[in-house]
Amino acid sequence: MALDGTFSIFRIDAAGDTEITSQGYATPSVVEFNVGASRPDARSHTSSVNIKYTEDISIHPNPNRHLSQIQAGKLGVQVLTIRGYFETPNSAQGIAKLINWMENDKTNASLPFGRFGIRSSNMTQIALTPSATAGYILVDVDITDVEDIQNVADFTAVLYRNGSV
Numbered sequence: 001m002a003l004d005g006t007f008s009i010f011r012i013d014a015a016g017d018t019e020i021t022s023q024g025y026a027t028p029s030v031v032e033f034n035v036g037a038s039r040p041d042a043r044s045h046t047s048s049v050n051i052k053y054t055e056d057i058s059i060h061p062n063p064n065r066h067l068s069q070i071q072a073g074k075l076g077v078q079v080l081t082i083r084g085y086f087e088t089p090n091s092a093q094g095i096a097k098l099i100n101w102m103e104n105d106k107t108n109a110s111l112p113f114g115r116f117g118i119r120s121s122n123m124t125q126i127a128l129t130p131s132a133t134a135g136y137i138l139v140d141v142d143i144t145d146v147e148d149i150q151n152v153a154d155f156t157a158v159l160y161r162n163g164s165v
Contacts, residue, residue: 005037006121007046009082009157011101014110015132019119029101031094033084040093046084051126053078078161080118080126080136089145089153098141098157106137113137113163134163 003019010019010030022029023039032039033046056073086092107114114135120127128136140158 003032003119004039005032005034005044007033007049007082008037008039008119009138009159010117010119011115011138012111012117012130013108013115015130018129019117029097031097040097041091043087043092044084044094045087046082048083049120049123049126050081050083051078051123052081075165078165080159080161082155082157082159084155085146086143086153086155088151089143092153095143095153095155098138098143098155101138102141106139107135111135114161116159118159128161131163134161134165136160137162 008019008030010022012018012022012029013025019030028039030039031044033044037044053075054077056076058071058073060069060071062068086095089095106116110132111130113133114137115130116136116138117129118126118136128134130136136159138157138159142156144154146152146154
């Protein structure tokens with residue numbers, strides 16, 4: 001099997017599995033996006049990918065002074081927001097895949113930090129295949145049927161990176 005499209009979100013079942021492994025499951029567990037995408041179909045497209053890093057900080061009140069003291073922590077959260085659209089939403093299988101993923105477990109005993117991976121040809125820094133020490137957790141999916149354009153449904157998917165950096 002090949003890796004198609006320029007971007008993908010995939011879910012695996014066990015440490016050591018990869019995106020290619022997820023394609024071979026009885027119910028393949030990958031959504032490919034953009035030019036050349038074929039799994040589960042060619043109707044999924046990304047329009048933007050945003051990565052946000054937030055530092056954990058502790059604010060200590062400083063009575064009778066203008067500024068409170070801030071203690072810097074370590075990297076707190078890495079949030080990945082993917083926006084895009086599905087062509088012909090009534091038959092776009094990527095929509096059902098995202099809904100199914102939201103309804104099911106995001107971790108398991110083999111992948112305690114998340115079962116989701118990312119492949120990106122344009123921004124390889126965010127690419128990750130889940131392992132026993134790191135993974136993405138799919139935390140939010142928002143799908144909007146665009147009434148003015150009958151053959152398009154916009155989506156936003158939010159994933160948090162979990163585990164070691």
